[in-house]
Amino acid sequence: MSGKNEATTDIPNVRLIGVDFDREGKSHGYIGIQHSTTRSCYYWLPVPITCIKNRSGPTVLLISGIHGDEYEGQLALSKLAADLQPVDVTGRVLIVPMANFPAAKAGTRTSPIDGGDLNRLFPGEANGSVTQQIAAYIEHALMAIADFVIDLHSGGSSIMHVAAAIVVAEGDALRFQRQMALAQAFGAPYTIVYASRSQPHFGKIALAASARQGAIAIGAELGGAGSVTSHSLALTEQGLVRVLHKVGVLAKISDASSPMKTRVLSSDRPDTMIWAMEAGLFEPAVIVGNEVRRGDLAGRIHVVDSPGRSSSEYRFDEDGVVTVARFMTQVERGDCLYRIAFGAEHAPGFV
Numbered sequence: 001m002s003g004k005n006e007a008t009t010d011i012p013n014v015r016l017i018g019v020d021f022d023r024e025g026k027s028h029g030y031i032g033i034q035h036s037t038t039r040s041c042y043y044w045l046p047v048p049i050t051c052i053k054n055r056s057g058p059t060v061l062l063i064s065g066i067h068g069d070e071y072e073g074q075l076a077l078s079k080l081a082a083d084l085q086p087v088d089v090t091g092r093v094l095i096v097p098m099a100n101f102p103a104a105k106a107g108t109r110t111s112p113i114d115g116g117d118l119n120r121l122f123p124g125e126a127n128g129s130v131t132q133q134i135a136a137y138i139e140h141a142l143m144a145i146a147d148f149v150i151d152l153h154s155g156g157s158s159i160m161h162v163a164a165a166i167v168v169a170e171g172d173a174l175r176f177q178r179q180m181a182l183a184q185a186f187g188a189p190y191t192i193v194y195a196s197r198s199q200p201h202f203g204k205i206a207l208a209a210s211a212r213q214g215a216i217a218i219g220a221e222l223g224g225a226g227s228v229t230s231h232s233l234a235l236t237e238q239g240l241v242r243v244l245h246k247v248g249v250l251a252k253i254s255d256a257s258s259p260m261k262t263r264v265l266s267s268d269r270p271d272t273m274i275w276a277m278e279a280g281l282f283e284p285a286v287i288v289g290n291e292v293r294r295g296d297l298a299g300r301i302h303v304v305d306s307p308g309r310s311s312s313e314y315r316f317d318e319d320g321v322v323t324v325a326r327f328m329t330q331v332e333r334g335d336c337l338y339r340i341a342f343g344a345e346h347a348p349g350f351v
């Protein structure tokens, strides 16, 4: 291990069931969050967790289901928890496939219990709402003992996201190098580098929480539209294996293909999105991965219940690559239609 702290245990409503982080071998269990309901007054929410430990080495925390309607990570981590054997591991792998368990069960981005978006609630509150308690446990008990964190996402139900590793640069050159090495090993077609200052809610996301706890962390966005494809799932599974190999936890990776050369993009400002300014039906003009130029048509919104009214046009303000595109056709004013990113020369750390 790397001299990190042991897990915090003073989160009063949370207990670890069936898993001991210090036990050699593989154990499956639950992070139990007390949640008293009419149906069950002493109920605890069972957030699944697997711990695989063998010999001495780094601790890697693999998380998905922070948003419940993002499935590549949930599938890949569920398969990994079943298949990965202690004998193949040097160190410790902690797998949490349904981090916001109520949201993952409901297939929703946010918790049906308290409305909590887990990726906006770190560092959480030990005595707060259910989602705040999950955040507190993940940050103070899991990230606190992790050397590396991989946080798997996708576009969820409403958008499609280009397949990408996500690096949030915080101005520390050595950390940035180590994050980029993980992103390159993950081997997605794109790596998107965000400057922490470009994320208004940065301190509240899992990648920020990991950094606070001293772990080297990357995220991944792997598709979206509330579904998976064989391609996006294979990319996720192979990327995880390559990262585990890169950090020294897995010696053998014969099943994984070589990483694709990743194209580094930068999204260093919060104003790279196009939002719908009225309700209607969205007609997209481009898809994720398209290169666009300033002035290109992005799409149209049709107000179908006003017969004869012309559609409104949306155009790109800058040259870039489309990284996010709205998937749902119905739109309201305020919905994000697109997000773009730029070439690597704009990325923090690249000069």
Ligand SMILES: [Zn+2]
Pocket (backbone or CB within 6 Å): 066, 067, 070, 119, 152, 153, 154, 156
């Ligand atoms: Zn997400």
